[in-house]
Amino acid sequence: MEVGAPDYLAGERQTAEFDVESMKVTWAGSRHALEVSDRMARLVASDPVFRKDNRVMLSRKELFKNTLRKAAHAWKRIVELRLTEEEASRVRFFVDEPAFTDLHWGMFVPAIKGQGTEEQQQKWLPLAYKMQIIGCYAQTELGHGSNVQGLETTATFDPKTDEFIIHSPTLTSSKWWPGGLGKVSTHAVAYARLIVDGQEHGVHGFIVQLRSLDDHMPLPGITVGDIGMKFGSGAYNSMDNGVLRFDNVRIPRDQMLMRVLQVTREGKVIQSDVPRQLIYGTMVFVRQTIVADASCALSRAVCIATRYSAVRRQFGSQNGGPETQVIDYKTQQSRLFPLLASAYAFRFVSEWLKSLYTDVTEKLQRGEFSTLPEAHACTAGLKSITTSATADAIEECRKLCGGHGYLANSGLPELFAVYVPACTYEGDNTVLLLQVARFLVKTVSQLGSGKVPVGTTAYMGRARHLIQCKSNVQSAEDWLNPQVVVEAFEARSLRMSVACAENLAKFPNPEEGFAQLAADLVEAAAAHCQLIVVTKFFEKLQQDIPGKGVKKQLQILSSVYALYILHKHLGDFLSTGSITPKQGALANDQLRSLYSKIRPNAVALVDAFNYTDHYLSSVLGRYDGNVYPTLYEEAWKDPLNDSVVPDGYQEYIRPLLKQQIRNARL
Numbered sequence: 001m002e003v004g005a006p007d008y009l010a011g012e013r014q015t016a017e018f019d020v021e022s023m024k025v026t027w028a029g030s031r032h033a034l035e036v037s038d039r040m041a042r043l044v045a046s047d048p049v050f051r052k053d054n055r056v057m058l059s060r061k062e063l064f065k066n067t068l069r070k071a072a073h074a075w076k077r078i079v080e081l082r083l084t085e086e087e088a089s090r091v092r093f094f095v096d097e098p099a100f101t102d103l104h105w106g107m108f109v110p111a112i113k114g115q116g117t118e119e120q121q122q123k124w125l126p127l128a129y130k131m132q133i134i135g136c137y138a139q140t141e142l143g144h145g146s147n148v149q150g151l152e153t154t155a156t157f158d159p160k161t162d163e164f165i166i167h168s169p170t171l172t173s174s175k176w177w178p179g180g181l182g183k184v185s186t187h188a189v190a191y192a193r194l195i196v197d198g199q200e201h202g203v204h205g206f207i208v209q210l211r212s213l214d215d216h217m218p219l220p221g222i223t224v225g226d227i228g229m230k231f232g233s234g235a236y237n238s239m240d241n242g243v244l245r246f247d248n249v250r251i252p253r254d255q256m257l258m259r260v261l262q263v264t265r266e267g268k269v270i271q272s273d274v275p276r277q278l279i280y281g282t283m284v285f286v287r288q289t290i291v292a293d294a295s296c297a298l299s300r301a302v303c304i305a306t307r308y309s310a311v312r313r314q315f316g317s318q319n320g321g322p323e324t325q326v327i328d329y330k331t332q333q334s335r336l337f338p339l340l341a342s343a344y345a346f347r348f349v350s351e352w353l354k355s356l357y358t359d360v361t362e363k364l365q366r367g368e369f370s371t372l373p374e375a376h377a378c379t380a381g382l383k384s385i386t387t388s389a390t391a392d393a394i395e396e397c398r399k400l401c402g403g404h405g406y407l408a409n410s411g412l413p414e415l416f417a418v419y420v421p422a423c424t425y426e427g428d429n430t431v432l433l434l435q436v437a438r439f440l441v442k443t444v445s446q447l448g449s450g451k452v453p454v455g456t457t458a459y460m461g462r463a464r465h466l467i468q469c470k471s472n473v474q475s476a477e478d479w480l481n482p483q484v485v486v487e488a489f490e491a492r493s494l495r496m497s498v499a500c501a502e503n504l505a506k507f508p509n510p511e512e513g514f515a516q517l518a519a520d521l522v523e524a525a526a527a528h529c530q531l532i533v534v535t536k537f538f539e540k541l542q543q544d545i546p547g548k549g550v551k552k553q554l555q556i557l558s559s560v561y562a563l564y565i566l567h568k569h570l571g572d573f574l575s576t577g578s579i580t581p582k583q584g585a586l587a588n589d590q591l592r593s594l595y596s597k598i599r600p601n602a603v604a605l606v607d608a609f610n611y612t613d614h615y616l617s618s619v620l621g622r623y624d625g626n627v628y629p630t631l632y633e634e635a636w637k638d639p640l641n642d643s644v645v646p647d648g649y650q651e652y653i654r655p656l657l658k659q660q661i662r663n664a665r666l
């Protein structure tokens, strides 16, 4: 905010019962992270190249070219200022525009790192790090996305020339969707079925050059282009999601990523001791980052809706005084505050997931693979529930802002359009929950065998207790006890998984049973993932959290998150007998009282996200709350208002007004 400018939300900020600066540190993860973030936010906001208020007005071509300009400028600044990886990734965050660089840094580079041999990494990574080649991740095809084993592209080894022949045998085998592919990438990690000596060896990644490094023309045998406009204006249309066909394209043998499986000069296929699932490792990495993104997108929407709800007034004027702030309506609070709590919950679970991922990666380097299934289940499941909740929440925030939320300059429509594909990309959310369900059913089925479940399924080791325990909640106050809450969530989750396992056992063919019970399995998987989020929030509170009143606010938010989920899924808790209807009603009583505790802190709790007005790009979410004059000014900037009488008046409006209406009874 400019020095001396009026702050229409000052009154809201004065009622805060905690130290906002300390909460900013907790949200950012550390004082250092906050400092970096703050510096990069200012760097981006002060640079006119990164202007983004005109995005939704640009044509696709203009938008795309402008994104190229931003990406090139960002890279120039990153190199000039010798920014660290952490700083560069904050630049990307605040530039706030999907671009080919996301896939280059987020998938192409990690795929080579995770699936390439030492030699391959040494050859390709320096080029990629300097962006002397630009890569994408070409896995999905027109006919196959979720089912990776069903991909049709082939990579046939030719021992005569020591090459692979990459081919798209059908229309449905055309690569379809990869970001950065359509117009920019010079290279791809393309996934194809490996065929050696007439035998198939599953799907593997191959580094394929697509375009000339001299004139950017597609190489012989490559057909490549953009797949067309996507949902919404601006939004994901800055990305060149592409289509790609291979017509017997030859690549050297050493361009197959060979960490998992090697093909020798003689055409021998050698399986290394690394599990085949490592071919999916890049997806595990990205799913983990998507959980962190969910907390960002959700907090952004909640920040806009909270500030605006404090500015907006409707009804309730007493003796000509001001009307009621809509944030004071209990219905507004019961819709908004759980989303605020969810933003914090997702933030902390993503922190935990990142540490789990780092730990598993270190173990993989040492040849320990036992924690891979849990890492897969956690990343898949948390990606699924956090993105689904965030997509719904952004739309709820739009509605919380009434009519003005529908204006592009509220920032919410574009945020929604850019965010919703997260429910689909990197694994459709239902497909991913089914993966979690497989993991849970397997864990349950091993309970009797003496194998002790660990990590996020450790609670299943107490199945005997959890299957019959009764919650001893007797008052609304009891629901503030984390242990009580966690036990109710554990009982619900365990009982849902066990019920699925029991029902599955009734089918002679387990796969048929899995297909028939899929809807129940997905619900059991979601219950397990919600338990993880709740638990990790409570565990966060065990840490030392400095700053006046900060921990207290987080305790309130953790209870709100847990009791909101309980209230929303009350049917599960009741039908599994994890709690009684009376206890469910007490949870709801507690939730109401927690909302009243959040109310005086709401604006400060969203200030703690530390978002600049540039990043929010929302008239409704402005830090100073100066909404109405800005809305009014912005309206006049619309190109439709460039002329008082619109283009088309002479052709279409005037003739209408002047028409002679015969035989009409108007």
Ligand SMILES: CCCCCCCC/C=C\CCCCCCCCCCCCCC(=O)SCCNC(=O)CCNC(=O)[C@H](O)C(C)(C)COP(=O)(O)OP(=O)(O)OC[C@H]1O[C@@H](n2cnc3c(N)ncnc32)[C@H](O)[C@@H]1OP(=O)(O)O
Binding pocket: 070, 071, 072, 074, 075, 088, 089, 091, 092, 095, 097, 098, 099, 101, 102, 103, 105, 106, 107, 137, 139, 140, 145, 146, 147, 148, 149, 179, 277, 278, 280, 281, 283, 284, 286, 289, 372, 373, 376, 424, 425, 426, 427, 428, 431, 435, 438
């Ligand atoms: C503007 C300019 C700024 C410039 C600034 C420059 C600087 C920039 C700096 C930084 C920028 C970084 C930005 C990073 C952002 C990244 C954003 C990325 C955006 C995302 C784009 C989207 C990309 C995609 O969508 S890629 C395609 C994704 N596709 C999928 O997800 C497909 C989903 N399907 C599957 O995963 C699988 O098919 C399956 C799991 C559903 C089934 O596979 P299957 O048939 O082989 O398996 P089974 O079900 O039979 O299971 C067998 C066995 O394997 C286990 N399993 C399965 N998957 C895994 C796994 N991943 N890991 C481990 N184990 C796995 C499964 O559990 C089974 O185990 P069993 O024990 O039961 O045998």
Ligand SMILES: Cc1cc2nc3c(=O)[nH]c(=O)nc-3n(C[C@H](O)[C@H](O)[C@H](O)COP(=O)(O)OP(=O)(O)OC[C@H]3O[C@@H](n4cnc5c(N)ncnc54)[C@H](O)[C@@H]3O)c2cc1C
Binding pocket: 103, 137, 138, 139, 140, 143, 144, 145, 146, 147, 176, 177, 178, 179, 236, 241, 421, 424, 425, 426, 427, 428, 429, 430, 431, 434, 518
């Ligand atoms: C914006 C965007 C960017 C993308 N970027 C990339 C990229 O860079 N690289 C890349 O390779 N791909 C990319 N993709 C593709 C993306 O990964 C796939 O779209 C995604 O994995 C889903 O696969 P699908 O499209 O085949 O969906 P489908 O599997 O066809 O899903 C359709 C419906 O079928 C259901 N369904 C499917 N299988 C099952 C099942 N077994 N049981 C129950 N229900 C099922 C799903 O739940 C869904 O409702 C991108 C997609 C989008 C939208």
